[in-house]
Amino acid sequence: MDPESLRTITTSAITALSTLAGAAIVAYFGYRTQKHTRKTDDLERQVGEQKKDLKRAYRQVSSYYQLEEKYSEQIASMTGQAQRTVKSQFRDAVQEEGFDRPKWTTLECEKAISDSELGQPRTQERAR
Numbered sequence: 001m002d003p004e005s006l007r008t009i010t011t012s013a014i015t016a017l018s019t020l021a022g023a024a025i026v027a028y029f030g031y032r033t034q035k036h037t038r039k040t041d042d043l044e045r046q047v048g049e050q051k052k053d054l055k056r057a058y059r060q061v062s063s064y065y066q067l068e069e070k071y072s073e074q075i076a077s078m079t080g081q082a083q084r085t086v087k088s089q090f091r092d093a094v095q096e097e098g099f100d101r102p103k104w105t106t107l108e109c110e111k112a113i114s115d116s117e118l119g120q121p122r123t124q125e126r127a128r
Contacts, residue, residue: 055113062109068102 068087076083095101 051116055116058109058113058116061104062106065102065104065106065109 068090072083072086072090075081076086079086091102
């Protein structure tokens with residue numbers, strides 16, 4: 001075999017190996033990208049479901065606040081106390097039982113829902 005033929009065979013072999021290595025690298029990164037895309041899609045779906053659950057929770061808090069308004073108004077009319085006093089007494093009792101003192105209002109819940117629909121984080125500042 002002459003040197004020119006040997007050089008051609010060697011160059012062809014190197015080119016073939018480089019092509020195979022390149023294809024393997026592209027396939028590997030394509031697989032990883034697809035895998036991460038699938039994980040990202042799953043996480044986005046989970047975040048969407050959790051946002052819906054959080055909105056429902058905000059609506060529940062708002063509903064309980066409305067319920068508190070109604071029962072405190074009724075109790076205040078029966079006892080002669082101010083409605084705010086009645087609400088404060090019940091909130092104190094809840095806190096004494098080891099629960100958080102209710103502070104949110106319907107307005108705050110509606111703002112939190114609105115913020116979550118806009119994709120903005122909820123601020124610590126409370127609406128009054």
